[in-house]
Amino acid sequence: MINYISKSEMIAKFKKNYFGLVEFFVQAEPKVYVRNDLPPLVAKFVEAHELQHVKDGVNGGEFSAFIAGVKATPLGALQAVLMSLSPSRLKMYPALASGIGLSLSAILLIIFS
Numbered sequence: 001m002i003n004y005i006s007k008s009e010m011i012a013k014f015k016k017n018y019f020g021l022v023e024f025f026v027q028a029e030p031k032v033y034v035r036n037d038l039p040p041l042v043a044k045f046v047e048a049h050e051l052q053h054v055k056d057g058v059n060g061g062e063f064s065a066f067i068a069g070v071k072a073t074p075l076g077a078l079q080a081v082l083m084s085l086s087p088s089r090l091k092m093y094p095a096l097a098s099g100i101g102l103s104l105s106a107i108l109l110i111i112f113s
């Protein structure tokens, strides 16, 4: 079950402007939150990403979740990465966002050049 919340609710609840997030509990099912203002493909990517986090459990990594999102929608993954290339989001995920962003930009350059 996914809880769709606004950007301001996301910031109020988790202090940061996440696209999506999983809240894990010791004695309850994890809760998945996804922003309700994302473009459709980005939402699809984020949903697949967060649901993979649920499958992987609290110690699961970002890589597995990222790949699940890419498999669900490669275009949504690309769009999410491009949307992440804003100064405020890069501060949240410096290595991840710039690393993935740069590699995807390189792929795009190869495809379209």
Ligand SMILES: [Zn+2]
Pocket (backbone or CB within 6 Å): 049, 053, 062, 065
């Ligand atoms: Zn994640």
